[in-house]
Amino acid sequence: MSNIKNELKEVVEVTMLPEVEAYLEDLLKLLENNEATEDDIEAIKEMESFMVELQNIVESINTNQINDTQASEVYDKIMTLIDEHKEH
Structure with a gap:
């Protein structure tokens, strides 16, 4: 498995999934x-969907259905989300 796939898998499993859960x-x-407000109920639906994603x-990654370019793009998007979350 490539380095970017390992990094992506780690950030998803170690950071993103526990935070979302x-x-x-x-x-x-x-x-x-x-x-719960209507906004909370909507957030529940969004978070459940995000967790599935x-x-x-x-x-x-585990089934090798994502290439390094795709993994890099997803990794960059996730890191942007993490950085934006830290700013708030």
């Missing part, structure tokens, strides 16, 4: 306590 858990607690990225 934690945020989703917080949102689901709001829903369970009947404290992240899992699909890992699966694509």
